[in-house]
Amino acid sequence: xxxxxxxxxxxxxxxxxxxxxxxxxxxxxxxxxxxxxxxxxxxxxxxxxxxxxxxxxxxxxxxxxxxxxxxxxxxxxxxxxxxxxxxxxxxxxxxxxxxxxxxxxxxxxxxxxxxxxxxxxxxxxxxxxxxxxxxxxxxxxxxxxxxxxxxxxxxxxxxxxxxxxxxxxxxxxxxxxxxxxxxxxxxxxxxxxxxxxxxxxxxxxxxxxxxxxxxxxxxxxxxxxxxxxxx
Numbered sequence: 343x344x345x346x347x348x349x350x351x352x353x354x355x356x357x358x359x360x361x362x363x364x365x366x367x368x369x370x371x372x373x374x375x376x377x378x379x380x381x382x383x384x385x386x387x388x389x390x391x392x393x394x395x396x397x398x399x400x401x402x403x404x405x406x407x408x409x410x411x412x413x414x415x416x417x418x419x420x421x422x423x424x425x426x427x428x429x430x431x432x433x434x435x436x437x438x439x440x441x442x443x444x445x446x447x448x449x450x451x452x453x454x455x456x457x458x459x460x461x462x463x464x465x466x467x468x469x470x471x472x473x474x475x476x477x478x479x480x481x482x483x484x485x486x487x488x489x490x491x492x493x494x495x496x497x498x499x500x501x502x503x504x505x506x507x508x509x510x511x512x513x514x515x516x517x518x519x520x521x522x523x524x525x526x527x528x529x530x531x532x533x534x535x536x537x538x539x540x541x542x543x544x545x546x547x548x549x550x551x552x553x554x555x556x557x558x559x560x561x562x563x564x565x566x567x568x569x570x571x572x573x
Contacts, residue, residue: 420458446499464500
């Protein structure tokens with residue numbers, strides 16, 4: 343369900359249209375959910391600060407976006423993890439693992455219900471598997487992989503030892519955000535903007551040469567490239 347914000351905040355814009363993952367605009371339910379709305383990608387707020395797209399108050403119901411529910415992956419007991427399982431990386435904090443990419447488990451060193459030490463195919467270093475850093479495949483993803491292995495070229499699930507930056511689909515976004523964060527960082531010391539950005543963004547293994555093209559462009563063109571990269 344789409345809703346309209348009645349006021350601006352640190353994250354929201356007055357009059358902005360947002361997607362509600364859920365809201366409880368009733369007096370029934372758990373105390374911390376009553377009269378609260380969860381905005382997709384932005385967090386939780388008071389129902390009274392939103393209207394529907396027609397400007398009317400939110401209906402007095404307990405609403406759940408079924409599309410959001412279908413995308414939720416339930417907590418996985420790590421002791422059920424098996425060699426040969428394919429898992430998806432949830433985070434962007436690894437040097438060679440891509441967020442959203444699929445990898446095959448090649449070894450399980452130890453495990454408990456909450457975490458496991460594993461090796462991934464093609465990568466000898468052990469990695470801690472948790473429900474925060476990885477997830478198991480959804481039923482739909484398992485079906486797609488099975489069909490792909492029959493009708494298309496089988497998908498590769500090994501770790502590639504190349505710079506993560508070279509495998510990124512949106513390199514412009516990474517470069518511009520790296521520079522922007524470096525500009526406003528008060529602890530840059532004597533390093534220039536690019537050198538400090540490279541030093542802070544270690545997982546991408548960036549080089550100065552990666553920035554050459556955008557540094558030669560006017561700021562207006564760089565901003566336009568960045569906005570287009572988000573579409």
